[in-house]
Amino acid sequence: GQLEDLMTIEDFERESEKNTEPKIWRYVSHGAGIGQTLKRNCEYFQRYLFRPRVMRDVSQLDMGTTLLGEHINSPICVGVTTAQDKMHVDAELATAKASRAHRTCMVVSTWSSVSMDDVATVEGLKWFQIHPFHHREETTRRLVTRAENCGYKAIVLTIDSRVVGREFGRLMSSGGFGFTPLHELPNLKEFGKIEYHDPSASWEYVDWLKTITNLPIVIKGILTAESANEAIQHGADGIIVSNQGARHLDGMVASIEALPEVAKAINGRCEVYLDSGIRRGTDIIKALALGARAVFVGRPILWGLACGGEAGVDRVLTLLEDELSNAMALCGVAKVADIDNSLVRHDTRPHV
Numbered sequence: 426g427q428l429e430d431l432m433t434i435e436d437f438e439r440e441s442e443k444n445t446e447p448k449i450w451r452y453v454s455h456g457a458g459i460g461q462t463l464k465r466n467c468e469y470f471q472r473y474l475f476r477p478r479v480m481r482d483v484s485q486l487d488m489g490t491t492l493l494g495e496h497i498n499s500p501i502c503v504g505v506t507t508a509q510d511k512m513h514v515d516a517e518l519a520t521a522k523a524s525r526a527h528r529t530c531m532v533v534s535t536w537s538s539v540s541m542d543d544v545a546t547v548e549g550l551k552w553f554q555i556h557p558f559h560h561r562e563e564t565t566r567r568l569v570t571r572a573e574n575c576g577y578k579a580i581v582l583t584i585d586s587r588v589v590g591r592e593f594g595r596l597m598s599s600g601g602f603g604f605t606p607l608h609e610l611p612n613l614k615e616f617g618k619i620e621y622h623d624p625s626a627s628w629e630y631v632d633w634l635k636t637i638t639n640l641p642i643v644i645k646g647i648l649t650a651e652s653a654n655e656a657i658q659h660g661a662d663g664i665i666v667s668n669q670g671a672r673h674l675d676g677m678v679a680s681i682e683a684l685p686e687v688a689k690a691i692n693g694r695c696e697v698y699l700d701s702g703i704r705r706g707t708d709i710i711k712a713l714a715l716g717a718r719a720v721f722v723g724r725p726i727l728w729g730l731a732c733g734g735e736a737g738v739d740r741v742l743t744l745l746e747d748e749l750s751n752a753m754a755l756c757g758v759a760k761v762a763d764i765d766n767s768l769v770r771h772d773t774r775p776h777v
């Protein structure tokens with residue numbers, strides 16, 4: 426079949442455009458502004474070059490690792506995204522099944538098109554993602570309690586889109602192309618029509634969150650040593666180095682560009698992950714070498730979903746795993762714990 430003909434994530438990107446409504450595809454695949462950071466997220470990986478180890482036994486490769494103590498088969502995780510029902514009718518259920526088959530972790534959005542309880546009926550490691558919502562007692566507390574009760578293993582708090590980017594806002598409010606109004610989304614129905622984003626929230630929100638749940642808190646959207654230190658001071662159990670796939674603010678540093686500074690500041694005090702721009706196995710090995718424990722993949726999962734539902738997501742994950750294991754073997758590392766800083770160096774050539 427057709428899925429087997431898609432050999433790279435770029436093939437999935439091209440193919441998914443054919444079976445997706447143009448405005449939806451734009452919402453999924455484009456970035457903010459002139460797309461400077463969108464491009465930089467992917468291209469900056471090229472600035473790191475491998476220093477491979479030779480004559481190592483790579484006959485048995487093991488990509489397994491742990492996320493906050495839970496075993497996963499590879500450091501390739503399913504990032505949090507919305508509009509999954511616009512990619513495929515099975516939406517999050519398809520993604521969750523593929524994630525389960527690969528024994529990895531999936532992050533489910535508050536704005537998911539299938540309710541968090543229904544996604545949780547598919548076995549497998551899952552985290553639930555929230556924003557610092559207004560009316561925290563009525564909204565956030567209830568969402569977190571529900572997530573806890575249906576078996577989510579961590580809460581991911583997204584802190585980098587306190588207001589939405591301008592193009593994003595325009596696209597969302599232009600209507601007429603099938604986005605479900607927020608108050609009709611399955612996780613939010615019970616709250617009625619309310620204003621969600623609380624632009625006044627500060628780190629105090631995280632302190633409060635720590636008092637209402639025993640689940641680990643993962644802070645998503647850190648790009649600097651300063652905010653990494655703040656996250657630790659407020660009890661973060663993990664952080665995701667991310668610029669949200671450059672969807673809101675253009676002109677930010679690439680995520681992989683920010684990783685060394687953040688990893689250095691954290692210095693082992695909590696787990697560090699990365700998302701934004703992961704498109705191939707070599708990107709993943711570079712992220713691990715620069716201090717990430719695992720990576721989360723956003724758009725490629727949606728493109729896979731659009732190309733073939735569960736089978737499409739499965740194929741995307743298989744492709745990235747195959748590329749990662751191949752790159753590991755060629756770099757002379759047999760297990761992910763052996764991937765360290767000595768495996769890459771920064772390209773010193775001047776760039777245009």
Ligand code: FNR
Nearest residue numbers: 453505506507534583669670700701702722723724
């Ligand atoms: C996202 N992302 C996102 N992040 C988040 O914290 N909450 C959310 O609801 C969403 N929704 C969302 C929808 C869509 C369509 C996309 C493409 C992305 C951001 C996502 O989790 C992740 O940070 C980026 O997608 C990672 O970049 P790549 O892998 O897409 O380059």
